[in-house]
Amino acid sequence: MTDGPADDLRRAVERITQGDEGKRGPAARLGTERAWRTIIERLGPRVFALVRSRCGDADLAEEIAQSVFVTVAEKLSSMTDVSGFESWVFTVALNRLRDEMRRRTRHARPSGDLQAVGGASGDPAFAAAPVPPVEPDPRIRDLERAMQELSPSDREIIDLRHIGGLSFQQMADLLGEPIGTLLSRHHRAVARLRASIERTQKGASSDAIP
Amino acid sequence: MQMNPQHSEGGGPVEGPNGDAERHAVQLADLAEGPELRDILRRRTQLLADRAGLVDRLEAASRGSLSPGNLRFPSQRTRSWGRVAAALVAAAIGVALFLWPQSQQQPPIDGAPPALAQAVDVGAGVLVETPSEPVLVSLLLDSDVVEVRSSALESVDDPIDLLRARDASYRKLVSEVQLIALAAQGVR
Secondary structure (H helix, E strand, C coil), X not given: CCXXXXXXXHHHHHHHHHCCCCCCCHHHXXXXXXXXXXXXXXXXXXXXXXXXXXXXXXXXHHHHHHHHHHHHHHHHCCCCXXXXXXXXXXXXXXXXXXXXXXXXXXXXXXXXXXXXHCCCCCCHHHCCCCCCCCXXXXXXXXXXXXXXXXXXXXXXXXXXXXXXXXXXXXXXXXXXXXXXXXXXXXXXXXXXXXXXXXXXXXXXXXXXXX | CCCCCCHHHCCCCCCCCCHHHHHHHHHXXXXXXXXXXXXXXXXXXXXXXXXXXXXXXXXXXXXXXXXXXXXXXXXXXXXXXXHHHHHHHHHHHHHHHHHCCHHHCCCCCCCCCHHHHHHHHHCCCEEEECCCCEEEEEEEHHHCEEEEEECCCCCCCCCHHHHHHHCCCHHHHHHHHHHHHHHHHHHC
């Protein structure tokens, strides 16, 4: 059996959480640095992409991602059970995003763009995000449009699965729902996404000049 | 850049008590998505994750906070001593300010705490000489960010302190910065 990214990540987390009892000096430090780099490489882009998808703001997403990894770095060495590490990281990220969205909503003027900060109802971390800049690939444009039409619940499941790259078990840990329920939610969300894309494409073809 | 691992390699271990359930879920998910939709979703994820230098910046921002056991990264000790010195100076200045007549203080900027408003009046980037080293204090009121940078750091662009200013110790750090900046105002 070959090692995959998940194995690299697990080993890196264990390297830091288990530490090097009694070891000091450059070698131990180098090992920790490498392990930390691996964790960032494996999770950083995924956390960033998920938050960016939610808030539609790349700069804010990077700020939140940085904040998340500062928290992870501070608490990682005291973790005793690393099995839920990935779920925990994404939980921290979504909580951080939720706090930021609420803060912005609180500070928004009455005429402000509430929609752009996640909407005034429901979970701000999974409300409809603002439309991203125009993407030249028409398939991506259709997908983005279809994502906007999904309910927050459907978006949540698609984002966690496809942008966060979480397994169903990790999503179950994060959301506190059984795998079967998540699978069903995912199936429905994908069906709606597919239907929405097809509607968009049909509309585009009927609008086309013969 | 490491991209989103998909499906069976997407994250944690598939084996274990729920390994069968996870495998079954992945198979059903694959069927539901189909190769075409999965390809578009993967492409969208790549676009969303595309950010030049992201991994380097995340690592730089967080490495100062990583302290398993007593391992410390090279620049952290210097930074810590700088903070201790800054805190001591701030405490001393705090006593002096307590004795400073209120009439000598300038009127506050609207919406800002009086001490912070005065500090902002000094302007972004104030060099304060502490007993151990000069400390560069920057205040950016509009973005809610308070930066404390030590000129002894390897790079003044090091974002670690900026991040920490937003963290749990935010309030304490802000009060220290206010005091340091006020002291700088007095020096000038």
